Amino acid sequence: MELVFASSNQGKINELRQIIADLSDSISLLTIGDGVPEIPVKESGADFTENAILKAKAYARVTGKPTVADDSGLEVLALNGAPGVNSNRWYPGSDGDRNRALLDKLTDKSDRMAQFVTAVAYLPDSEAEPQIFIGSVSGKITDEPRGSAGFGYDPIFIPDGYAKTFAELGLAEKNKISHRAKAFKKFADYLANQYEKQ
Ligand code: ITT
Numbered sequence: 001m002e003l004v005f006a007s008s009n010q011g012k013i014n015e016l017r018q019i020i021a022d023l024s025d026s027i028s029l030l031t032i033g034d035g036v037p038e039i040p041v042k043e044s045g046a047d048f049t050e051n052a053i054l055k056a057k058a059y060a061r062v063t064g065k066p067t068v069a070d071d072s073g074l075e076v077l078a079l080n081g082a083p084g085v086n087s088n089r090w091y092p093g094s095d096g097d098r099n100r101a102l103l104d105k106l107t108d109k110s111d112r113m114a115q116f117v118t119a120v121a122y123l124p125d126s127e128a129e130p131q132i133f134i135g136s137v138s139g140k141i142t143d144e145p146r147g148s149a150g151f152g153y154d155p156i157f158i159p160d161g162y163a164k165t166f167a168e169l170g171l172a173e174k175n176k177i178s179h180r181a182k183a184f185k186k187f188a189d190y191l192a193n194q195y196e197k198q
Contacts, residue, residue: 001026001027002066003027003028003029003030003066003067003068004031004059004060004066004068005029005030005067005069006039006041006067006068006069007031007032008032009151011150011151011152012151013031013032014171015171015174015175015178015180016029016070016180017029018172018175019180019184020184023188026195037062039059039062041054041058042054043055043071043085043088043089045085047085047119048071048073048118048119048134049071049119049132051071051119052070052120052130052132053123053132055069055071055121056069056122056130057123057126060125060126066122066124067122067126068120068121068122069121070119070121070180070183070184071119071121072116072118072179072180073085073087073116074114074115074116074157075114075117076113077111077113077114078113079105083098083102087152087153088152099153099155099156100145102141103143103144103145103156112141113138114139114140114141114157115136115138115139116136116157116178116179117134117179118134118135118136118178118179118180118183119133119183120134120135120183120186120187122187122190133183133184133186133187133190135183135185136179136182137160137177137178137182139157139158139159139160139162140157140158142155142158142165145167146164146165147168148167149166149169149170149171149174150166150167150174154166154167154174155167166178
């Protein structure tokens with residue numbers, strides 16, 4: 001089947017291509033540049049799930065194809081869950097600027113606990129009831145950015161059970177344990193189930 005990924009974030013697109021590499025016989029992933037136009041979507045939802053649905057709907061309407069979207073973010077306990085759904089917008093500038101600003105907010109905080117969350121929304125067509133799949137990974141925020149792989153907050157997040165940040169671990173390791181990998185694994189299981197039923 002052809003499956004549109006409703007994202008303009010190249011870091012996410014790279015991850016998803018690797019996460020679903022095993023399924024390349026059955027899924028042909030279409031992203032911006034594969035004939036999928038970039039559609040501006042206002043992420044006005046109250047949570048990750050609502051935003052994922054908004055993105056999936058917008059792309060499904062325009063492409064007319066089965067579409068999946070992911071809305072993700074970082075929740076920091078000492079900041080009462082911020083930046084959360086605002087992870088991409090709470091501070092202007094680059095990913096590096098946001099990492100630095102987040103570390104500044106945490107300078108006097110000994111509690112460094114945080115989690116990444118992904119909500120995946122799947123729409124077989126634009127009018128269908130969305131199917132939702134959630135994944136999360138717990139960890140802690142570093143004192144300094146470390147590593148160069150990945151994107152976003154990867155250089156300042158150490159997943160539980162590891163000593164390295166996601167940006168130091170690299171894509172292959174991140175994809176074994178990440179919020180996004182967990183949510184898309186649930187989605188892939190759902191799709192496999194749907195096919196078995198047919
Ligand atoms: P699309 O909506 O086009 O998919 P986006 O970058 O706006 O791209 P999100 O709203 O889902 O995507 O994500 C908000 C931000 O959260 C994102 O820009 C990153 O800064 C951060 N983020 C999300 N997933 C991440 C990950 O796996 N590692 C590091 N940072 C991540």
